[in-house]
Amino acid sequence: MSRICKKKPAVCTDEPLSNSNICQKMALLRNILSTAYGPTGRLKQIHNNVGGHVLTTSTSTALLKRVDTSEPLLQMISTAVQHHTACYSECGIFMGIFTLRLIENTLNNGLRTATAAKVYKHLVEECTMYLKGDSCGCKVPVDFSSSDSLIALARSMIASKPACMLNSTETKHISSLIVQAFLYSIHCNSSGVSCFGRTVTIGIEGQSVSDSSVFPGLLVDVPEMLQPADLERLGSGPFKVVLFSVSLSGDLSEVGDVTLEIHRGVDPERDLLQQLLKLGEKVVMDKVSLFACQKVVHPILQHYLRKHGVVVIERLGLALMEPFVQLTVPVEAFGMVKEFCLQSCGSRELLQLLPSKDAAVSTMVLCHRNETMLEELKMTCKRAEHVLRLTLREPYALLGGGCTETLLATHIRHMNCSKTSTMAQALCISHSEFIMAVEAFCSSLRSVALSLEHDGQDCLVDLTYAHRWVPDIYSKTCSCGLVEDRSNLEKTPLNTAYHTFFPVSLINTDNQPRILDSFSAKLNALNVAVEMANFVLDVKYIIKDIN
Numbered sequence: 001m002s003r004i005c006k007k008k009p010a011v012c013t014d015e016p017l018s019n020s021n022i023c024q025k026m027a028l029l030r031n032i033l034s035t036a037y038g039p040t041g042r043l044k045q046i047h048n049n050v051g052g053h054v055l056t057t058s059t060s061t062a063l064l065k066r067v068d069t070s071e072p073l074l075q076m077i078s079t080a081v082q083h084h085t086a087c088y089s090e091c092g093i094f095m096g097i098f099t100l101r102l103i104e105n106t107l108n109n110g111l112r113t114a115t116a117a118k119v120y121k122h123l124v125e126e127c128t129m130y131l132k133g134d135s136c137g138c139k140v141p142v143d144f145s146s147s148d149s150l151i152a153l154a155r156s157m158i159a160s161k162p163a164c165m166l167n168s169t170e171t172k173h174i175s176s177l178i179v180q181a182f183l184y185s186i187h188c189n190s191s192g193v194s195c196f197g198r199t200v201t202i203g204i205e206g207q208s209v210s211d212s213s214v215f216p217g218l219l220v221d222v223p224e225m226l227q228p229a230d231l232e233r234l235g236s237g238p239f240k241v242v243l244f245s246v247s248l249s250g251d252l253s254e255v256g257d258v259t260l261e262i263h264r265g266v267d268p269e270r271d272l273l274q275q276l277l278k279l280g281e282k283v284v285m286d287k288v289s290l291f292a293c294q295k296v297v298h299p300i301l302q303h304y305l306r307k308h309g310v311v312v313i314e315r316l317g318l319a320l321m322e323p324f325v326q327l328t329v330p331v332e333a334f335g336m337v338k339e340f341c342l343q344s345c346g347s348r349e350l351l352q353l354l355p356s357k358d359a360a361v362s363t364m365v366l367c368h369r370n371e372t373m374l375e376e377l378k379m380t381c382k383r384a385e386h387v388l389r390l391t392l393r394e395p396y397a398l399l400g401g402g403c404t405e406t407l408l409a410t411h412i413r414h415m416n417c418s419k420t421s422t423m424a425q426a427l428c429i430s431h432s433e434f435i436m437a438v439e440a441f442c443s444s445l446r447s448v449a450l451s452l453e454h455d456g457q458d459c460l461v462d463l464t465y466a467h468r469w470v471p472d473i474y475s476k477t478c479s480c481g482l483v484e485d486r487s488n489l490e491k492t493p494l495n496t497a498y499h500t501f502f503p504v505s506l507i508n509t510d511n512q513p514r515i516l517d518s519f520s521a522k523l524n525a526l527n528v529a530v531e532m533a534n535f536v537l538d539v540k541y542i543i544k545d546i547n
Contacts, residue, residue, distance in 0.1 A: 013542040016073060017107060025071050029078075030100035036063065037093045038452040039159045056372050058163045059379065060092030061085045072544075073536050080532045088390065088521035089383035090157060094448055095525035095532075101447045102533035105440035111433065113537040118427045119437035123412055124530040130411060131398070131523055137411075137465075137505045138404040140513060142395045147179055149397065150388055153516045154178040156400050157384040163376040165369075170209040177364060178381055180214045182388040184362035197360025198323040199385060203374045207346035207367035217354040218327050219343060219363040220320065223313050225306065226351070231340050233309060238356040239289035241328045241335040245321060247295040248314075250276055276301045284308045290337060290353075294321055311340065313351070327353060327361040390520040398522050400515030401479025402449030402459070402468035406494065409442040410466035410503050417500045446494055452479070460491040466503035468494065481514035482506060 016022050035042045036058045046066045047054040057063055064078045077099055085092040106116045130136055142149045155175035158164060166174065185197040202219060204211070250272045280301050283291055290311045291297075297314040305312050316324060328335025338356040342349060345365045355361060366381060368374035391397070398404045416423060416438050424434040446461075449468050453459050460469040467478035469491055476485045483489075483506065492498045 008546055011544045011546055013544075014540065016539055016542050017103070017537070022071060022073065023104075023107070025069070025074055026100055026103065029069075029074055030097060030104070032063070032067070033060065033093050033096040033100075034451040035454065036060075037097065037448075038454070039162060040452075040454045041160075041162055042454060043163050056163055057376060058161055059376070060096060061383075062376075062379070064092075064096075072542055073539065077532055077536065080528060084521075084525055084528055085383075088518065088524055089386040090518045090521040091525040094522065095529045097448050097451055098444055098526070098529040099532045099536075101444035102441065102530065103536055105444055106437075106533075106537055109436050109440050111436055111440065115427075115429045115433050116437050116440065117534040117537060118429065119434060120441055120530050120534055122423065122427065123416070123438065123441045124527055126412060126415060127408060127526060128523065130408070131519075135505070137503055138399045138407045139396050139519065140399065140516070142391045142397055144395065147176075148512065149516070150179045150182070150391075151175050152512070152514060153391070153397050153518070154384045154388060156515045156517065157387060158380060159515075161376060161380045163373070164380055165373045166209060166377075173210060174212060174366075174377070174381065175384075177212060177214050178384045179388065181362050181364050181381075182385050184214065184216060185360050185385070185389070187360045188358050196389060197362070198326055199382075200320065200323050200361070200363045201378050201382060202345070202348075202350075202363060202365045203378050204346040204348055204365060204367045205371050205374050206369065209368055209377075211346045211365075211367040213345065213365050215343060215352055215363045215365065216361075217337075217352055217359075217363065218320070218323055218361055219345070219350040219352050219365065220313055220316065222342065222349050222351045223311065226311060228342060230306075230309075230311065231342070234289055234311075234340065237339045237354075238336045239338075239340070240287060241290040241292065241330075241337055242283060242288050242333070243321075243324060243328065243330070243335065244293045245295075248276060248279075248293050248298055248301060249296040250298040250301075251296075273298065273300060277304060280304045280308075283310065286334070288334065290340070292316055292324065294318065323361050327355045327359045329355070329357050329359055387518045387521060390518060394520050396519040397516040398519050399467075399480040399482060399513050400517045401481070402452045403478055403480040403482070404517060404522065405445045405449040406461045406468045407466040407503050409445040410461070410501065412445075413438060413442045414500050414502045450494055459494040461494045461498070463490045463492060463498065463501060464504050465506065466501075477511070477514075479515065482509070482511050484511060 013019065036044055041058045043056050043058050044063055045054055045056050055062060055066060060081055064082055069075055069078065077096065081092045081096045084095055102120065106113065131139060155171055158166065158171050158174055181199045185199055187197065200218060250269060276298050283305065288310060291305050292313040294316045297312060302312045328337055336356040337353045339354040341352050343352045346367050364381065366374065366377055368377050420431060420434055424431045427434065450459050453470060457470050462469060465483050467480065467483045469478050477483060
């Protein structure tokens with residue numbers, strides 16, 4: 001069949017980074033991310049041009065998922081950031097800003113892309129070695145014998161998401177709940193390799209944040225007609241449980257897209273109901289106390305089971321199936337729960353199922369004043385718990401508040417200042433090119449630290465410890481809270497040139513950092529940002545099929 005319209009040739013763009021339109025789009029994306037960065041970041045509202053849901057957020061995941069771009073280079077950067085946050089839950093905006101700044105600084109300094117890629121690869125390897133080394137000045141161990149560092153890490157994540165709209169008291173409360181849920185998810189008596197448990201999150205809109213809480217076990221909606229007296233009649237546990245993932249509604253439509261041959265005189269619905277009642281008789285005979293189903297249970301079967309003292313939970317939903325199985329720990333055909341009890345959570349009445357064994361399942365009930373704040377809080381808490389889990393693999397955290405970026409930039413600059421000739425020769429580039437590439441890299445790191453300030457205040461760096469400072473009459477410490485100010489501590493604006501120096505490590509200090517970043521997340525973001533920047537810098541042609 002011949003084509004109705006003649007096929008159009010593909011559009012080829014050579015040297016895309018020399019295209020001012022593409023560079024403007026990159027600058028716009030960087031500005032969107034920069035202005036959303038940190039505790040005082042500005043919120044973003046996203047909606048389409050035909051109405052519908054309006055999203056208010058400051059997280060990279062929600063932002064990039066809903067901001068469509070037709071520019072292939074920006075699509076690649078956005079996808080890379082989203083993939084990073086899917087794996088590490090944090091430092092997505094850091095990665096985006098650093099990637100785009102590396103590209104911009106390379107172009108602004110007139111560096112050859114191949115030269116920049118060589119030097120950036122070398123520098124990020126040095127960063128990785130330094131961050132993983134014992135002498136790293138921006139790394140602190142996470143002490144699992146105390147909850148302080150875990151709470152600080154969780155609080156830093158919550159505070160960095162202004163769309164959650166929490167005050168300091170609420171932030172502290174939610175941070176404690178995240179740590180509590182994290183500890184519930186760890187099996188107490190596990191030997192050898194074991195997996196994490198599950199934290200189920202329930203949101204309640206219109207309640208105070210202070211009503212939020214964490215409960216051991218699983219909370220589900222109270223079944224219809226269940227009274228406290230019904231639970232009392234069950235006596236003490238443990239109780240036998242059965243769980244079905246198929247519909248028990250007795251409806252023929254649940255059979256699927258098949259042809260049924262029905263003989264004369266046969267009533268299929270009556271026969272299905274008889275089979276369901278036989279199932280109910282078997283359940284009662286086996287002394288089951290809890291009958292749960294992912295989908296619908298026929299009303300007559302429900303009535304039969306309740307008449308015989310069985311608690312019926314229907315419409316569990318797919319999301320609760322896995323934690324329900326983990327909670328009940330099924331052996332052969334039945335699972336077990338230790339106890340049932342009713343819990344009042346804000347405006348909702350919920351049924352709590354407690355595990356009979358070390359099931360490591362808990363339920364976090366989050367309350368907030370409206371739907372927008374509640375959704376942002378739920379997503380942030382989920383990601384914060386994931387970050388805490390990552391600390392079990394690498395029990396470290398990095399200094400927050402931009403101090404890691406300023407310290408790392410100062411360290412890299414000092415380390416490479418003394419070996420410029422050697423490294424330039426090893427990388428087969430000129431002396432001046434190596435110096436420019438190092439400065440572009442360090443300037444990109446410093447620009448991330450600068451992006452944390454949104455109120456027009458000066459960002460400073462001290463010339464002893466290389467920590468970031470923001471002038472504040474109420475605070476006498478650096479941004480992360482580790483270094484105390486003193487009269488002889490020289491500082492200079494972060495966005496100006498200053499001499500190269502080796503950052504002094506803090507020893508014998510009683511101060512604890514109040515802001516921490518995920519070690520695993522930031523280390524991965526740093527490496528992927530450099531890989532992504534080098535990849536974009538290496539693109540020579542963009543070919544678009546416009547048919």
